[in-house]
Amino acid sequence: MYLVTAAEMGQLDRLASSEYLVPSIVLMENAGLRVVESIRRHFQDRVKNRRVLIFCGKGNNGGDGLVVARHLLNQGAEVKVFLLARPEDLRGDARTNLEIYQKMGGRIFPLLGESHLQRADIALLYADLVVDAIFGTGFKGAAMGLPAAVITMINKAHRDTVAVDLPSGLEADTGRAFGPCIQATWTVTFALPKLGLVVEPGASYTGRLEVADIGIPQKLIDSQRFNLHLLTPAWCRSRLPKREASGHKGLYGHVLAVGGAPGLTGAIALAATAALRAGAGLVTAAVPRGVHGILEMKTTEVMTCPLPETPGGYLSREALDPILERLAACDVLALGPGLSRDPATVELVKELLPRLKAPAVVDADALNALATDTGILTGNHGPLVLTPHPGEMARLVGTTAARVQEDRLEIARKYAREWQVILLLKGARTIIAWPDGQAYINPTGNPGMATAGSGDVLTGIIAGFMAQGLEPGVAAALGAFLHGAAGDEARASLGQHALLAGDLLNFLPAVFRNLEVEAGVTASLGRD
Ligand SMILES: NC(=O)C1=CN([C@@H]2O[C@H](COP(=O)(O)OP(=O)(O)OC[C@H]3O[C@@H](n4cnc5c(N)ncnc54)[C@H](OP(=O)(O)O)[C@@H]3O)[C@@H](O)[C@H]2O)[C@@H](O)CC1
Ligand SMILES: Nc1ncnc2c1ncn2[C@@H]1O[C@H](COP(=O)(O)OP(=O)(O)O)[C@@H](O)[C@H]1O
Numbered sequence: 001m002y003l004v005t006a007a008e009m010g011q012l013d014r015l016a017s018s019e020y021l022v023p024s025i026v027l028m029e030n031a032g033l034r035v036v037e038s039i040r041r042h043f044q045d046r047v048k049n050r051r052v053l054i055f056c057g058k059g060n061n062g063g064d065g066l067v068v069a070r071h072l073l074n075q076g077a078e079v080k081v082f083l084l085a086r087p088e089d090l091r092g093d094a095r096t097n098l099e100i101y102q103k104m105g106g107r108i109f110p111l112l113g114e115s116h117l118q119r120a121d122i123a124l125l126y127a128d129l130v131v132d133a134i135f136g137t138g139f140k141g142a143a144m145g146l147p148a149a150v151i152t153m154i155n156k157a158h159r160d161t162v163a164v165d166l167p168s169g170l171e172a173d174t175g176r177a178f179g180p181c182i183q184a185t186w187t188v189t190f191a192l193p194k195l196g197l198v199v200e201p202g203a204s205y206t207g208r209l210e211v212a213d214i215g216i217p218q219k220l221i222d223s224q225r226f227n228l229h230l231l232t233p234a235w236c237r238s239r240l241p242k243r244e245a246s247g248h249k250g251l252y253g254h255v256l257a258v259g260g261a262p263g264l265t266g267a268i269a270l271a272a273t274a275a276l277r278a279g280a281g282l283v284t285a286a287v288p289r290g291v292h293g294i295l296e297m298k299t300t301e302v303m304t305c306p307l308p309e310t311p312g313g314y315l316s317r318e319a320l321d322p323i324l325e326r327l328a329a330c331d332v333l334a335l336g337p338g339l340s341r342d343p344a345t346v347e348l349v350k351e352l353l354p355r356l357k358a359p360a361v362v363d364a365d366a367l368n369a370l371a372t373d374t375g376i377l378t379g380n381h382g383p384l385v386l387t388p389h390p391g392e393m394a395r396l397v398g399t400t401a402a403r404v405q406e407d408r409l410e411i412a413r414k415y416a417r418e419w420q421v422i423l424l425l426k427g428a429r430t431i432i433a434w435p436d437g438q439a440y441i442n443p444t445g446n447p448g449m450a451t452a453g454s455g456d457v458l459t460g461i462i463a464g465f466m467a468q469g470l471e472p473g474v475a476a477a478l479g480a481f482l483h484g485a486a487g488d489e490a491r492a493s494l495g496q497h498a499l500l501a502g503d504l505l506n507f508l509p510a511v512f513r514n515l516e517v518e519a520g521v522t523a524s525l526g527r528d
């Protein structure tokens, strides 16, 4: 599903009217009607006598709110409109809808100064629902003065609140709220989701997100060639590697997972097992000789391979040739889990990467090794998927994690293009940036996944998908979605605090089943 900026949405609205002759007031009417339908669902279709407060700004977002007011009034709800503007300040479609509402006997309460706040505050005590139609995509910067006071007052009332198009106070393009922002129970956004609704903190202000069709022609949307996408189950389902009835494990590829060090055997065990869980046919974990026995004990389905090590037990440069030899018989390399930052190991990584022909997922300490010489990335290299968390990304580009978090999408896109890699920037709402400019936002996952080893599992899942022949960019996006979905399933059963990275492995099957069921794969089971 495309994600748009405020400007792109405005362009769609304008072109819908200018090129496709859809009058803007029809778009506004459709928007309002979609919100009313959503409210009816919220009230299980019992709208009569419900006390609904609608807070309207002076722009078209307010206009939407007035359409909602009119229809709820018509359907027997008890409606109060609080207008954060003088009626004469409203223009165009918003003004028209104000006048229609008034002609129907709808009541308008001015909300222009401190003196008016009290009346709204009292009304909030008895409200069954608040409709936030103060600001939409026209909002910039921070809510201040009276709007800020109104937003704060609404949040303090803790009533069910539906946001029209965007929670007021949120910047559509960044998902940032520099001032007070409506904490919505749910948000009905129009035509396409805005980026700010699906990245933090915007996603938290948004609550449950509904995307409503308001009649923007699909042909117009497709003609815009947007390059930012929200990952959806449908997108993932259509890209799941297929398992033919005649399949055999050679078909599903062989992952070589290189990592591990004394005290860091769990990471490589998690990554290797995760690759099998993702459906790879075979996985070999290549680790320093000294911990090889431990890996044999820790894993069953994973094959292992002892590699030359330093006296301290870390992978040494002598491991280069055995890795390249092994890799020649494998389909993909997963490099980094539990590798450690031992100087010899860092040297090994820097020698290995430029020699790679097979696609590789580069994570964790392999990224930290790369950070000492990103020149490798700007030179010639095979297909790479980098999976840094914000701290590792900061080291790679010589900045701070906080700085990375301020500009997640821009930074991921910049370096995916500069280094010609798939750049998966982890964290809440992981971003998967492709070198051609396409970027995907992953909506699944939760803070329960902020636990040691969770990233190692993701590395394994992505490598497992690449082994099955998925393009690296698709494998990374699909991996992020399923990894987060497994985290969500795990949270549902275990809560967030007790969640372990290993639990993600146990909940992956459920996630595949959910996707496959909807993909109609079970139908084929009936025939087998
Ligand atoms: N055909 C269409 O276009 C359709 C549009 N639709 C709806 O229109 C919405 C976009 O409407 P919009 O562009 O009128 O702006 P909107 O979000 O209502 O803001 C109102 C005013 O707020 C002001 N303002 C801005 N920042 C501020 C701040 N920090 N603090 C205080 N004030 C601030 C700013 O006033 P200004 O600064 O320009 O004087 C702005 O004019 C969109 O989200 C959707 O709901 C749908 O009906 C579908 C069809
Ligand atoms: N608050 C959060 N919401 C959603 N996902 C999260 C959150 N915190 C962490 N994650 C996910 O958990 C994983 C953490 O990976 P990482 O930091 O590399 O862990 P480790 O290095 O311990 O393996 C990433 O996939 C990240 O997207």
Ligand SMILES: [K+]
Pocket (backbone or CB within 6 Å): 061, 132, 133, 134, 135, 136, 163, 164, 165, 166, 167, 168
């Ligand atoms: K709003």
